[in-house]
Amino acid sequence: MKSSVVEPLKRLEELHRSYRRDAALDEVFIVLTIGASLIATFGLLANSAAVVIGAMVVAPWIMPIRSGAFAILLGDARLLSRALRTLFIGVLTTTVMAALLGSSVGLPQFGSEVAARTAPNLLDLGIALVAGGLATYAKLRSDAVSSLAGTAIAVALVPPICVMGLLISHQRWSLASGAGLLFATNLMGILTGGLVLMAWKDPVLRQQLRRSHLSAANFALTGLLLIPLGSSFINLLGRARQDNTRDAIRSTILSFLRRETLTFGDQQNVDLEQLDIDWGRNPPVIRALVRVTDPRLPTFKQVSAVQDEINKRQSLRFQLVVQRTAVDVVGPEEAPNENNSSASNLLPSDQQPDVLPQLTAPPTLDKTTD
Numbered sequence: 001m002k003s004s005v006v007e008p009l010k011r012l013e014e015l016h017r018s019y020r021r022d023a024a025l026d027e028v029f030i031v032l033t034i035g036a037s038l039i040a041t042f043g044l045l046a047n048s049a050a051v052v053i054g055a056m057v058v059a060p061w062i063m064p065i066r067s068g069a070f071a072i073l074l075g076d077a078r079l080l081s082r083a084l085r086t087l088f089i090g091v092l093t094t095t096v097m098a099a100l101l102g103s104s105v106g107l108p109q110f111g112s113e114v115a116a117r118t119a120p121n122l123l124d125l126g127i128a129l130v131a132g133g134l135a136t137y138a139k140l141r142s143d144a145v146s147s148l149a150g151t152a153i154a155v156a157l158v159p160p161i162c163v164m165g166l167l168i169s170h171q172r173w174s175l176a177s178g179a180g181l182l183f184a185t186n187l188m189g190i191l192t193g194g195l196v197l198m199a200w201k202d203p204v205l206r207q208q209l210r211r212s213h214l215s216a217a218n219f220a221l222t223g224l225l226l227i228p229l230g231s232s233f234i235n236l237l238g239r240a241r242q243d244n245t246r247d248a249i250r251s252t253i254l255s256f257l258r259r260e261t262l263t264f265g266d267q268q269n270v271d272l273e274q275l276d277i278d279w280g281r282n283p284p285v286i287r288a289l290v291r292v293t294d295p296r297l298p299t300f301k302q303v304s305a306v307q308d309e310i311n312k313r314q315s316l317r318f319q320l321v322v323q324r325t326a327v328d329v330v331g332p333e334e335a336p337n338e339n340n341s342s343a344s345n346l347l348p349s350d351q352q353p354d355v356l357p358q359l360t361a362p363p364t365l366d367k368t369t370d
Contacts, residue, residue, distance in 0.1 A: 012204060015070065016079075018139070023067035023083035029090065032060040033158075037094040040162040041101050047111030052159050059158040061090055065187060066135050069194030073205055075212040091161055091183075098165025110166060117156070117163045118178035120185045121233035125225060128189020133197035135190065140201055157186055181228060188222045242279060249286060249310055249318070250275045256306055273325070283317045286310070295326040 036059035043051030064083040071080035160183040167176035195218065199209040209215050253272055274289040286307075290298065298306075307320035 011202075015140075016074070016076075019067040019070045020079060020082070022063040022139075023071075023079060023086055025086040025089060029060050029063075029086060030093075032058055033090045033093055034097070036060070036158045037097045037162060038101075040094075040159045041098045041166065044110070044113050044159065044162055044166060045101070045105055045107060047113050049113060052113055052156075055158055055162075056156050061087060061157040062135050062190065064090075065157075065190045066132070066139060066194050069132070069136060069191045070198065072191065072214040072218050073195055073198055073208050073212055075208070075214050077214070080214065087187075094158060094161045095165040095168070098162040099169040102166035102169030113159075114163050114166060117160050117182055118167075118175045119232055119236075120178065120182040120229060121236050122226070122229045123233065124182060124185050125189050125222075125229055128186045129193040129196075131186075132190030132193025134193075136194035136197045137201070140198070157183065160186065181225075185225055185229060188218070188225055191218055192222045242277065245314065245316075246275065246277050249277070249314070252310055252313060253288060253306065256309070277318075281319075283319050286318050286320045288320065288322045289325060290322055291325050293326070295324060298322060298324075 036055045039058060040052055040055030043049075043055060064086040068080055068083035068087070071077070071083060160179045164176045164179040164183070167173075167179060195209065195215060199206040250272070253275065271291045272288060273291050276287045278285040278287065292298075303320055303322050307318065310320065311317050
């Protein structure tokens with residue numbers, strides 16, 4: 001009976017010592033933080049996803065974060081402050097370095113790798129929750145430590161702070177706050193996922209979770225993130241629906257160009273170059289840019305017929321507006337060659353014109369009458 005009580009306490013003390021080491025601000029943490037920050041910032045400036053992924057693997061921030069999750073679970077304010085201090089110094093160092101690099105390089109605009117980290121939503125929180133659970137599981141099970149690198153890639157910690165620093169250097173405060181929100185989402189997701197995994201894995205830790213006031217505060221802060229993240233997720237769904245509708249309308253118009261019964265005109269004379277939808281109008285306005293060789297096509301009647309067909313296939317009514325771009329073929333005329341065979345000899349064999357034997361009519365006999 002006594003051993004059944006002492007052994008879990010001994011295990012808890014071993015975990016406590018291990019997590020204290022993870023929360024330490026030492027040379028390894030500082031060197032890896034600086035290296036990961038430089039790699040991530042250069043990768044973002046170069047718009048290279050592969051380089052940014054490399055920075056995720058190097059970054060050591062997940063160590064103090066999962067130590068913070070353990071401290072929250074036990075209600076250990078001292079260990080929590082130690083973990084947060086280490087993380088704060090890493091975040092501050094990375095922000096300053098990224099801002100200095102961003103101002104020194106002076107790019108007029110950033111690429112898609114930066115833009116992708118400025119609008120987090122509920123999907124990012126879900127990823128962070130799973131990653132936090134896996135990071136904690138790798139701590140509790142030594143045979144699962146190989147998953148730690150993949151977990152670091154799945155939930156990015158350093159790149160959002162690098163993005164925030166780059167955007168601050170260009171005074172793009174709104175986008176910088178979006179990158180900061182992504183980091184906060186990943187931070188709280190890892191903490192919450194780690195708490196849930198530890199409570200699920202160990203009965204002793206499950207009892208600690210029920211008694212910890214810090215755990216309740218952590219869940220409350222994570223719940224507050226649902227407000228901005230939910231709004232972003234709704235906007236994401238709306239944009240996805242608009243993109244699907246635009247693709248469906250584009251496919252409909254392209255199919256009309258290939259039909260004889262209903263079309264903008266001769267397929268060889270009309271080509272759809274661009275299609276956009278103005279969703280701010282009611283009804284939404286479809287603006288189609290077509291390239292034509294006959295400036296009279298498409299006619300008003302043809303556009304009206306295509307608009308009617310589009311509205312039959314969509315749940316909303318749309319107005320179709322077509323802008324024509326005429327293509328003029330310019331070139332001087334030239335008399336044909338006298339000997340066409342000499343010109344044909346210059347063509348490759350697969351482009352030689354077909355030569356058919358010339359058939360001559362049989363001679364006719366004049367019939368005379370006596």
